[in-house]
Amino acid sequence: MxxxxxxxxxxxxxxASAQTKVGGVVVDEDDRPVAFANLLFKDSYEGTITDDNGHFYMESDGSHKTLVVSFIGYENVEIPLTAKVTYDMKVKLKEAAQQLDEIVLVGGKQPKKNNPAVEIxxxxxxxxxxxxxxxxxxxxxxxxxxxxxxxxxxxxxxxxxxxxxxxxxxxxxxxxxxxxxxxxxxxxxxxxxxxxxxxxxxxxxxxxxxxxxxxxxxxxxxxxxxxxxxxxxxxxxxxxxxxxxxxxxxxxxxxxxxxxxxxxxxxxxxxxxxxxxxxxxxxxxxxxxxxxxxxxxxxxxxxxxxxxxxxxxxxxxxxxxxxxxxxxxxxxxxxxxxxxxxxxxxxxxxxxxxxxxxxxxxxxxxxxxxxxxxxxxxxxxxxxxxxxxxxxxxxxxxxxxxxxxxxxxxxxxxxxxxxxxKTVPKFKSYYNLVSILGSGYVEIDKWNMDIGSVYDVFGYNQAEGPRLRIGARSYFGENDLWRVEGYTAYGFTDQKFKHGVSGKILLDRKNRLIVSGGNRRDIEQLGVSLTATNDVLGRSIASSSLVTVGANNRLTNINLSKFNIEMEPITNVRFGIGGTFRTLSSALPDDFSLDYIDPDSPTGVSSEIRQFDFNALMIYTPGKRTIGYGVERKGMNDDYSTLLLSYTKGVDVVFDSDFSYSKLQFSYSQPWQIGGFGRLFSTLEMGKTFNTVPLGLLNVVPGNQTFFSNYGTFPNLDFYEFVTDTYVALHLQHNFNGRLFSRVPLLRKLNLREIIGLRGVWGDLSDENIALSMPATINTPLRAPSEKIYYEYSFGIGNIFKILRIDFNFRGNYLDAPDARPFSITGTFGFDF
Structure with missing residues (x-):
């Protein structure tokens, strides 16, 4: 975008140095434009054909005296060119009594069989x-x-x-x-x-x-x-x-x-x-x-x-x-x-x-x-x-x-x-405006700093109410070997400041050895994706949704610290190891609970999770192309697949952590170009958590209570409607790019694009995990889609007014759940080609 x-x-x-230029329109006897009419400079092999509206433009380095115009079913027209440049020509074709043989006539529907061009x-x-x-x-x-x-x-x-x-x-x-x-x-x-x-x-x-x-x-x-x-x-x-x-x-x-x-x-x-x-x-x-x-x-x-x-x-x-x-x-x-x-x-x-x-x-x-x-x-x-x-x-x-x-x-x-x-102040103002809206950051050259992102300044959620955020990052150039960035935010309802700060440095450019770390204390909507990484400054859906469906009150206070080492010894194969320490607690305890049974607590119940995790990650992106060599490179294409394998080991003996467990996750995303029938995007996710952990450490099937279409989520699920410790999920979304609508006469000129989607998830949740989080089930029932695969399907219309897409989402089963949403409408805005 x-x-x-x-x-x-x-x-x-x-x-220009061309010797002959011609331009204009070709029409029939009723002044209707003739699309794909044939134009040729006589006695040459330089030619063109008119566009959908009969318009043409052609130029040549040579000097030509005659333009030949032909179209099947019409008489050939030879137009003398008395000047080197002839614009605004209006060439009128007359219906032919019989076809002439001097020039090969091109136009109209051509046969597939016995056609010498097709044989070639x-x-x-x-x-x-x-x-x-x-x-x-x-x-x-x-x-x-x-x-x-x-x-x-x-x-x-x-x-x-x-x-x-x-x-x-x-x-x-x-x-x-x-x-x-x-x-x-x-x-x-x-x-x-x-x-x-x-x-x-x-x-x-x-x-x-x-x-x-x-x-x-x-x-x-x-x-x-x-x-x-x-x-x-x-x-x-x-x-x-x-x-x-x-x-x-x-x-x-x-x-x-x-x-x-x-x-x-x-x-x-x-x-x-x-x-x-x-x-x-x-x-x-x-x-x-x-x-x-x-x-x-x-x-x-x-x-x-x-x-x-x-x-x-x-x-x-x-x-x-x-x-x-x-x-x-x-x-x-x-x-x-x-x-x-x-x-x-x-x-x-x-x-x-x-x-x-x-x-x-x-x-x-x-x-x-x-x-x-x-x-x-x-x-x-x-x-x-x-x-x-x-x-x-x-x-x-x-x-x-x-x-x-x-x-x-x-x-x-x-x-x-x-x-x-660049020395003209007015031009510099235009230049800076384009840069800000394009990158989202205000560049302060004398400080080597960017302020932003401007798109994250205002937010809202039920815990914080209206929220203001301001951030900044170091920026000396697109190939910086190190970067420090951070933000601070304030919620007007809870009257609390939040913050995030991170830094990263590229130590070895050949193997792309990067060391990074940081801390974030904020409010987050956990469970917005099955395969999530603990990004220190990750933007949460909790602060970006002004209007939601139902009660969007299952929010979490998070205090996350992270240290990570990453390297790419082979092109497009990244390995990472690191550690995270986080504390989790409910941001709205009266509406949402993360409580779990804790025999060591005076009350037998704890409301906060303290957890240190060791993380190992491998990401393989075959075919991905990037520019730059700095600590943050930019991608050049989006037609590559992504395979991710993640292992997490919770260690209870570090920083007085609460749980010892293991988690293994895998995801595979692949765009598929289906010839001229558009583009299919698929994502397969699998994961399993070993040992017993509370709700805050389980895998939540990602719902979507906003009015915005968000690939990878289930728009007819509420947050925390399904919780799992073992899961397999598949997302399919195909954009026909108007292939079907282009064959419907009344819809053809609207240039609409049709999108279909199918998504499903199967998951399980052990009795031990349910029992551990029993205090939280008062307002958050723990249920997994283990009886049968939960699925949804959707039909979308894109390119409305060139910027709007609307999806009609249908829930396939589990309609007996309390407050189940069988149907929803979501949409998204964007400038897409």
């Missing part, structure tokens, strides 16, 4: 694993990447807005997009030069970053994280391409014939290789698809050039356009290697043609391929430091020698522009 919010907020803050596509599928880097045992190449952000659709009205008063100089140099024809102003540029090594036999690859340069934002954590998360790697030969958390069907996919129309448009020599030109466009609207064309070699069936443009009807928010272009280099008769990869996204509030927005562009150039030079496996385990001061401070000579694509005039000016802007 924060990354998307950052992109939206950035929306408010030379003439089948040969691409057969050959795709034989092309490119896969043909060699080892490979190495140079890689240059630049990421750029631009304000677009700049006109005189925008320049005169008050927000730019005093900043008019930024508009001195504007450029024009070769993809859309819109004016734009570059505002951010990041360059990276690296060398990549790979071994197909060992299935290993590493990238050594040798230089990194960025235009003025190198110390801003919010912007850096957004840039890193925005563009991820993709392979056009894959069946599905993932952008902005959505999976788009690739035009080269084996399922493409059910998703796209294909037509063979042309054939020609490109780089002395005979290639076929195939045009493709979606069979249905509102699906996650592209339109465009590609050139493919006639013998290797390797792609020579491809462009992909997301259709405007695609069910994706805040992004008006996505355009991708890849060029492949002919190495020899049988090898085509990626030479240049270009991707442009147009972020905008609306998808209207004239709406303003922001371009995000990534250009990656590959060169100097070397093959079959074997390196030992240890070589791939040696990590370089992309944040080495030498890497970050390369001189101009380095960049002149290693830029595989030169900067244009406007790109060169970004560095000077940002240096100037």
């Amino acid at each position: 924060k990354n998307i919010l950052l992109a939206i907020l950035l929306l408010v803050t030379s003439v 596509l089948k040969k691409i599928w057969a050959k795709k694993r034989e092309n490119g880097l896969r043909k060699f045992k080892q490979y190495a190449f140079k890689k240059y990447e630049k990421v750029e952000f631009d304000l677009n659709t700049i006109d005189s009205a925008l320049m005169k807005k008050k927000i730019f008063k005093g900043l008019e100089f930024v508009f001195d140099d504007l450029d024009t997009s070769r993809i859309t024809g819109k004016t734009y102003l570059p505002i951010f540029l990041n360059e990276t030069f690296s060398k990549v090594y790979g071994d197909n036999l060992l299935d290993e690859e590493k990238e050594d970053i040798l230089g990194n340069k960025n235009s003025g934002f190198d110390n801003n954590q919010a912007i850096i994280a957004f840039v890193a998360d925005l563009y991820q790697e993709y392979d056009i030969y894959d069946n599905y391409l993932k952008f902005f958390d959505k999976s788009f069907t690739s035009p080269l996919s084996r399922t493409g014939v059910d998703t796209y129309n294909y037509a063979l448009r042309d054939s020609a020599f490109i780089d002395n290789k005979w290639c076929y030109n195939i045009v493709y466009y979606p069979r249905r609207k509102n699906e996650l698809t592209f339109k465009g064309d590609f050139w493919v070699n006639d013998t290797t069936y390797a792609i020579k050039n491809i462009n992909l443009e997301v259709t405007k009807s695609a069910n994706i928010n805040w992004v008006k356009e996505i355009y991708i272009e890849q060029d492949f280099e002919v190495v020899n008769d049988s090898v085509f290697l990626l030479k240049r990869d270009y991707m442009m996204s147009d972020f905008s509030f609306q998808k209207k043609e004239e709406s303003r927005g922001m371009y995000g562009k990534r250009t990656t150039v590959f060169d100097d391929y070397v093959f079959d030079q074997e390196k030992p496996k240890e070589f791939y385990k040696q990590e370089s430091n992309p944040y080495d001061p030498v890497v970050l401070n390369r001189d101009s000579t380095f960049w002149q020698n290693n830029r595989l694509e030169t900067l244009n005039k406007d790109e060169k000016g970004i560095y000077q522009l940002l240096d100037t802007l």
